[in-house]
Amino acid sequence: MLYTQATIITVNANRDIIQDGAILVQGSKIANIGKTEALLKLYPEEEVTALEGRIIIPGLVNAHMHTAQTLLRGTADDLELVSWLCERIWPLQGNFTPKDGYAAARLSIAEMLKSGTTCFLESMFADRYGFDGLCRAVEESGIRGCLGKIVMDVGTYASDPKWAMHPGLVENRETSLLGAVDMHKKWNGKADDRIRVWFGARTPGGVSEGLYKEMTSISREQNIPITMHCAEAPADRTFFESQGHTAMSYCDSVNLLGPQTVLVHMVHLDDSDIKTLAETGTHIVHCPSSNTKLASGICRVPDLLEAGVSVTLGTDGAPCNNTCDMLQEMRLAGILHKAARMDPTSVPAETVLETATINGAKALGLADSVGSIEKGKKADFVVLDMRAVHLQPWFNPVSAVVYSATGRDVEIVLVDGKEVAKSGKLTTMDEESIWKEAEWRSKEVVKRAGLTSAVGARWPVQ
Structure with a gap:
């Protein structure tokens, strides 16, 4: 053609x-x-x-995406992070079945393709969602997917007992880390090499230091990249300080940093953290919609760019964004930092487009084949x-x-x-069947979680 x-x-x-x-x-x-x-x-x-x-x-590269969460769009609007996570999202995700996970993946992929995303990085697909179904959805749809299977062994956020995970989401080393290795053997390179399997590590505090070190060792031995949420909320800074570290000194202590690692959010960073990111070639993902909606803070993107850090862009999940549209994410990424810095020249449109294309491809290890329009x-x-x-x-x-x-x-x-x-x-998916199944499956998940009355309209419905 x-x-x-x-x-x-x-x-x-x-x-x-x-x-x-x-x-x-x-x-x-x-x-x-x-x-x-x-x-x-x-x-x-x-x-x-x-x-x-x-x-x-x-093609746009969505470098941070929770495909399962699209089934939960609109279930946790206008909540602060603890309530959002512990009272809504974790209980809902803890009631997923593999069929729900497959339907959610199809819904996510359909929306991404229709809005111009050709490649995405799934951050933490839990075992209970059915990783095989996620891979099938990528294979059937024609999209390019880097798929992070969750790695964890601690059932809290940032080691805080009040932030306890739903029991349905808690996994151990065998299910998470070794399960990810098994899925890498089974699926990596499949679908004409459109599928790549990653480690999707939980936030520090959700993974023991021993498991981190085992994961990073396997990552280097078997060439399995790593993605991980980091320094997203003030609670993360508190956790790092309790360990005698900054965010990046902690990550460095468990061998997480390097060109095969993609760290997500990265809002609460010290100057020393930014210097370390630049020196190690670690990639970061900016998620402006999620960070603003959950009031996590504003990532220091101009400072990161000035230091030479590789910055990419992601939508995050639908419950903290409400859309998987990378074009809308680009617009916010381009205007947010102008207001934060009182500088209209900060993060120009050209830089934003780079974060959503070639920078994303570099972070995912795919820059030789995607991210720009070039012969070959x-x-x-x-x-x-x-x-x-x-x-x-x-x-x-x-x-x-x-x-x-x-x-x-x-x-x-x-x-x-x-x-x-x-x-x-x-052309590769039946849109009507996808949204219709998502509509009834989402209601079933909410019902199973016992949250039917909690997620509806806040104004009186006649």
Whole structure:
């Protein structure tokens, strides 16, 4: 297929933007890229999709996602973190079945694909959700998934007994760590190498130091990357201080830091932590919607970027964001730090797009194949239809994407050279069956958890 007449934001090394550009896709890869006129002459026999008035961007990389939680969208709005976690989310997740986990994964993936995410990092998929079902959902949908299976052995948050996990979520070394190793053997590289299996470690305080060290040792021996929440809430800082550490000195003490580790949230950091992140090449994920909605604080993204830390972007889960739309996440990432710093030049649109594309690909170890639109890379890209009143006029295509567009403007999505969405509709999944099953399964989970009356409208319903 030859895609023509579009404005192409390549995010290549030179950050080229091609007007009236064209992309030739052959098999799973980009075979050529250039001006429309030149490629039409080179490939006169190719089938053409004309895309005048559209912008093409690399497929978005959602570097932090809880696929199970999309089934719980709207069940814990406007709560502070302890209540949100201990009274709602953990009890609900502790009542999941593997069929619920599969339905939730399908719902998450459908929403991500429709809104331009072609690759995601699942952070902590619990054993009770059915890891095989998550992998099947990735395989069937055509998306690219790095899938973190939970690693834990302590049933509290930050070692605080008042933050006790629901019993249905507590796992031991054998189920979590060794189970993740088993799933890596079974699924890593499957679905035409679209599936990668990771360790999804719980926050410090939810994992013993011995298990962390065992996990990091296996990670290096078997090349299994690690993702972990860290320094998200004030309680995390309290925990690190109780151990005689800062956030990063603690992580360093259990061998967590390095280019194969992706740390999430990273709100409560000292200057020394930022220096350590830069020196070790550890990646971090910024989740502005989650951090603002749960009032966790504001990640020091400008300071991290200035220090040379690799910063990526993630939506987090639907109960603390309410959407899996990375385009909306980009907009908030681009405006939040301007207000926090009283500096409108802070974190410009171009930097935001990098966090959601090439930086995400680097963090996931996939930058050789995805994250930018270049000859020889995988054909993972997104077509945005800019022919709409809410998108016109535009002058800088990057600004238009970051500040104006949302997932509803996505027209075509390619992963591995296949159109997984066309005309704004999925081609690999039955959307209606997905949302209908999610609708009734979510109610069943709420009922099992005994929270039916707690999650409804707060105003009187007639």
